[in-house]
Amino acid sequence: MIELAAQNATFRILLLLAVFGVVAGLSLLGLSYANRRLTVRDQLGRLTSGPALVPGQSESLRARESKTAWSQLAAAVERAGLNLADTKNERLTALLKQAGFTSPSATRIYTLVRLMLIFVLPLGYIVLAYSSDEPVSFLKVYFIGSVLALVGLYLPNLYVRARADRRKEAIINGFPDCLDLLLVCVESGLGLEAAMDRVGREMVNSHPKVAELLMITVLQLRAGSSRDEAFRKLAEESAVDEIRAFTTLIIQSDKLGTSVATTLRVYAAEMRERRQMRAEEKAHRLPVLISIPLVACMLPTMIGTLMLPAAVLMVRNIFPLMSGG
Structure with a gap:
């Protein structure tokens, strides 16, 4: 493995990315555990001290549950000046609710994920392409990067619709x-x-x-x-x-x-x-669905099996007669 890492630059980059991912994951787990303990300790301190609730400053349970890492990241992006509101916000909110995402910040997180995938997938391919020893043409990188950007744009929509269909x-x-x-x-x-x-x-x-x-x-x-x-x-x-x-x-x-x-x-x-x-309808669709692999896979095999003896006889007997042997 050491020799392969010394010879192949792509393997070195992948190995370093894997090590970075493991270290970052362990660090995030440790920080989340420490943060959870600090949060519980803070809540216990508030309960024991018993502070008076100030009107207009009390926080609901729904607001506490909606404060996830993704929602905070979306809020930070919006504070930086990028508006994550969708033009079809009502339709998108209804679709996300059908998929089971009922958080108030679900639409902003959805838009943020789409924007991230648009840039992350092409950049990942570009890094892998130019880290290899073989030269890569610019047109190939441009074409595959554009396709990956389109995939990143439509992949969250497909995932949300599939999840909504499964829930329904x-x-x-x-x-x-x-x-x-x-x-x-x-x-x-x-x-x-x-x-x-x-x-x-x-x-x-x-x-x-x-x-x-x-x-x-x-x-x-x-x-x-x-x-x-x-x-x-x-x-x-x-x-x-x-x-x-x-x-x-x-x-x-x-x-x-x-x-x-x-x-x-x-x-x-x-x-x-x-x-x-509905069960009878699915049962009646089975013969039609089975006929596709039957025709594509089994029928050529059956035809070959039936015609093989005739082909052997043609090669052994008919072709020599036709050639004058």
Whole structure:
């Protein structure tokens, strides 16, 4: 390894970068551990001293949780003069919420990550290209650097959309079970709020996304929000058509005075039927999907196997006759 490091400049750079990464990671772990201990000690000191809360200066728990390293970095960049606000801020905020990023600074962090990737990926390739012994043409570096910049620009968007799709799929798959449990709880005598609380606690491990939506709605109801407002916020947070229809049914049944148990029973049966139809649709797509590797991989092999004996006979018998042998 020492001889390889002495002969190859690229290997030396990669080795130095690996050593730097290990040392920096260990240093960050040590600093984070010390910072955590200092933070806990400071909080304990504040609790024991018992300072009076000054109006307008108290900090909420949500604000404390949102103070991450990325948010502080984004705030520092904005203080330096670079505006990280997106022109389509509302649409981007909705997309990030669908992906599970509910922090107030999520849009700024998203823009900051895109800007960093635009410069980091091409610079990394340029360093690796010019550290090698072979000369690299300028056009090749320019072309690959431009492609990497475009990848860095669109990669966060693809990641956020893929995460939003996975979250939506998890909610759709777990919501029929949630309705069945809600129906059981309501028919056993619990109110809708108590039933949602019970079901949310039971589904934490099996369907955590659905449990999170239910618990947020329960907390909003306990905080004093009306049932219409809480269920409308549930539909907005989920961004799933099935939950929107469910909230609309609950609001209408509450206004008209119909039985919630009957509404849940009918909608639960409809959701089970939809889930069965989605499973049947995926099963019917399997023959079409299997035919692609079948034609691309197995069919040429089968044709070669069937035609090989005829080809051997042609080479042994027909070709010598045709050539006069």
